[in-house]
């Protein structure tokens with residue numbers, strides 16, 4: 001997708017990755033911000049996310065990371081759907097590599113992110129995308145230096161079990177900067193036919209396409 005003149009919303013854009021994604025988009029043209037003011041929506045980035053595993057926080061993790069992402073996607077579709085007067089568009093859902101591989105210190109977080117990957121790739125596989133003109137892509141960053149990572153890391157260090165294994169997981173993936181992830185994000189958004197793409201970005205392995213699905217959805221051969 002060419003970015004100049006497009007209208008974009010980035011949820012959770014006040015800090016961390018969300019702020020990086022919004023700034024990255026702004027650097028690519030005269031990106032406009034608000035549907036009411038600009039009469040349409042071309043890109044939604046469902047970025048807002050939290051990590052809480054405690055009895056009083058785990059439901060909020062599912063609520064924001066998974067349910068909020070589904071609600072945001074559904075709302076965006078009502079503006080983007082070509083068969084309902086929209087002009088098509090792109091939904092980018094921010095998962096995590098914890099949505100591709102297990103994170104034993106964060107089963108609820110990891111479960112919510114596996115949900116994001118499953119939901120987004122399933123939406124992309126729906127033949128209806130050919131009528132609606134809406135594309136769905138998933139971005140899976142690994143450890144990235146933000147407040148969320150700092151908080152999670154502190155919680156991990158206060159936990160006495162599995163520290164060696166966690167340290168190895170962090171060393172294997174490395175800790176990347178927001179700019180590293182924004183670089184992958186812009187490549188994903190600007191790709192010509194990105195429906196169904198799942199991109200992982202990590203310090204050690206860089207940008208990897210975990211999954212590329214052709215524009216024309218195909219039935220699964222199960």
Ligand SMILES: NC(=O)C1=CN([C@@H]2O[C@H](COP(=O)(O)OP(=O)(O)OC[C@H]3O[C@@H](n4cnc5c(N)ncnc54)[C@H](O)[C@@H]3O)[C@@H](O)[C@H]2O)C=CC1
Nearest residue numbers: 012014015016017047048049096141143144146147148149
């Ligand atoms: N930092 C990391 O290592 C990784 C982060 N991610 C994902 O990237 C996304 C962004 O994370 P970070 O920038 O690291 O976190 P962050 O904590 O630095 O920023 C998250 C932003 O989302 C906002 N937010 C949280 N709940 C919200 C809600 N209900 N409504 C609106 N805004 C809300 C926060 O106020 C904050 O501005 C999240 O979905 C996270 O799960 C994925 C992989 C790795």
Ligand SMILES: CCCCCC(=O)/C=C/[C@H]1[C@H](O)CC(=O)[C@@H]1C/C=C\CCCC(=O)O
Nearest residue numbers: 051096097098105142143152153156166169
């Ligand atoms: C291995 C356990 C580490 C737990 C502590 C931690 O640093 C968690 C960080 C998460 C942060 O809250 C948001 C994320 O998505 C981070 C986890 C990201 C990737 C985990 C899987 C890494 C991999 O092996 O690719």
